[in-house]
Amino acid sequence: MAVPPTAIGKRHTGTEGGPIRRNPAGNVARPMVQRLPAPQDVAQCLEVGLFDTPPFYSNSTNSFRNTVEGYSDPTGRYDPAVRSLHNLAHLFLNGTGGQTHLSPNDPIFVLLHTFTDAVFDEWLRRYNPDISIFPLENAPIGHNRQYNMVPFWPPVTNTEMFVTAPDNLGYAYEVQWPSQAFSVTEIITITVVAALILVAIVFVVTTCFIRARRNKDESNQPLLSDQYQRYAEEYEKLSNPSQSMV
């Protein structure tokens, strides 16, 4: 049977899985991927100071690499149920862009991966790490620092790519990075410290004020000074106040 030309056209303009499909936030079976990453997630991810932690895999915890990839929560804590940042954006698309073997067919892939690289670049800029923090061994195949990055051609090692964009690619990303919001613990700590500082300031100012007033009184009325006050008190105690104390 002859295939209608329109059907042939569709087959060739679409992806392996058919035309590009997107159903953003439409995965009702997975409510956690019904949202995009938030600016705060990026800010938190950039606070994860360790580049990677054993086993240098998708279950690494407190690893910037695993956090930006999106297998940890944005603070770096690994949780198998969580998807964040890069992975969350893929899954949010809920269609071609959410399937590893098809996602490059969706043009959003380029934007997502460019932004992910910009986050990595900002991390390199902030922490200025030495290559010695990149795993030398025990990472999955292709992921130790001297290995070539598969499938790039000509071959390029992870070490060669562990460089900021201006040095590596000749351009810089221009992003206004969100700043980190304070946590509840930090807000409480700041409030307590501010209150203590305020009490200390009030105490010092009051003490200075009282001293200044007393000094003024003493210079204006020397008989009110401590020394004469004591004489006065002792004089009061005497049974016969007219008797001389000298």
Ligand SMILES: O=C(O)c1cc2cc(O)c(O)cc2[nH]1
């Ligand atoms: O389930 C994930 O975390 C997930 C899905 C998905 C799709 C994709 O094209 C990727 O590049 C990564 C990815 N992660």
